[in-house]
Amino acid sequence: MVVFVIFRSVMKHYIIPVFIPHLGCPHQCIFCNQNKITGRQTPVTAEQVAAIIEERLAAITQNRRIEVAFYGGSFTALPEDIQNELLTPATQALRSGRIHAIRLSTRPDCITGPIVDNLTKQEVNIVELGVQSLDDNVLGRSARGHNSQAVADAVRLLKMAGISCGLQLMPGLPGEDWLSLIGTVRQAILLKPDFVRIYPAVVITGTVLAELYSRGDYCPLSLAQAVARSAYMKLVFERQGIAVIRTGLQASEELDSGENVLAGPYHPAFGELVDSHIFYLMMTTFIEQAALHHTTCLFIRHHPQDCSKVRGQHNINLSRLKHRYSLLTVNLHADSAVTRSSLVLEYQGSRYILNKNMIKSI
Ligand code: SF4
Structure with a gap:
């Protein structure tokens, strides 16, 4: 065929x-x-x-x-x-x-x-x-x-x-x-x-x-x-x-x-703020579902063109995550293999793909 x-x-x-x-x-x-x-x-x-x-x-x-x-x-x-x-x-x-x-x-x-x-x-x-x-x-x-x-x-x-x-x-x-x-x-x-x-x-x-x-x-x-x-x-x-x-x-x-x-x-740059907030919601949804409150290190891959949206203005997404969940480190890595508007999150040797559809509450 x-x-x-x-x-x-x-x-x-x-x-x-x-x-x-x-x-x-x-x-x-x-x-x-x-x-x-x-x-x-x-x-x-x-x-x-x-x-x-x-x-x-x-x-x-x-x-x-x-x-x-x-x-x-x-x-x-x-x-x-x-x-x-x-x-x-x-x-x-x-x-x-x-x-x-x-x-x-x-x-x-x-x-x-x-x-x-x-x-x-x-x-x-x-x-x-x-x-x-x-x-x-x-x-x-x-x-x-x-x-x-x-x-x-x-x-x-x-x-x-x-x-x-x-x-x-x-x-x-x-x-x-x-x-x-x-x-x-x-x-x-x-x-x-x-x-x-x-x-x-x-x-x-x-x-x-x-x-x-x-x-x-x-x-x-x-x-x-x-x-x-x-x-x-x-x-x-x-x-x-x-x-x-x-x-x-x-x-x-x-x-x-x-x-x-x-x-x-x-x-x-209002639209960028909205997209950035959606990335934040994706990350918080995953962290709460996986109960990662005491994790010390998260590794997150994103598409290179999503870099500023994932970080948020002045790295606000990262600082909010660390503050809210007592996460000591969140490492971001630009990776063109990751689909735009998605994230690949690595934690304790496992990989998870995050997208907008997983967000349950806003
Ligand atoms: S209908 Fe549109 S153009 Fe007319 S007053 Fe309202 S917003 Fe302004």
Whole structure:
């Protein structure tokens, strides 16, 4: 019998971002100041979209899956003729084979049958819905202007049209606790999105949330709480086969300057902190299952590219392990034979392979 082994190379993504700050959005969610988050103050024109696409395409030298992505604002809240004007340069690039997909973000209640029909005509492939929470109390307190049913309706319409659909979730909004978050994750799983994006709430200046915070009426998650909740969400979604394409806001000059973030768990490497916490949970799960509290030496192999995540920032994972379990030494060793996101732990002459699926409690 001849066995054929097929190696599939996964082409890396290249996103051409087009930011449309608050353009088209008829609402004012309490956490939103799109100008501060995107760094854009002025509307974008179709000519600018075309110029951005040409400039970025000219700079790509490697084989990439290229997407034009309209971020910020609520794209489908714009009048249809303006949507089509802005989309035209992207649709032309898609039809000529110069890009592979068009992505945009919008509000769930700005997805209707006719809107989806138009997106289909414009050959939009991916829609990200700003959902934030599926708890109606949290949505109400955040002045979202829609409820969780609107999310379910939007997902159904997009899926029926064959448009890939992602949910953007925001743990840490007013009124949310662990129970509410678990409910949101469960409901989101039932909607079967193609992917999710997780970005914990931060207090941006010029927002209603900033006023609430200044009056003492809102307390954001600490960085550690946000990391723990995001790690929980990532683990649960991935176990259900739902990709988590990002955790944490995209770092930008506006956010990193410190002038625009009043409080909350913003960190330029938030995603790395979440992955690092997941490694910590893998190690603690094993140590507790094997009752290794009095062990004096652990030897842990990891993939070279996971080195900083396994250690944690400033070696925090190692010091927490030693402190929590009275372990005298934890030796790490980079080994390209170890699968990424896994660990090989050696202890008393035996080897154990650790992965995310072994984590029982978070
Ligand atoms: S719907 Fe989106 S763009 Fe509009 S205010 Fe809310 S978060 Fe901002």
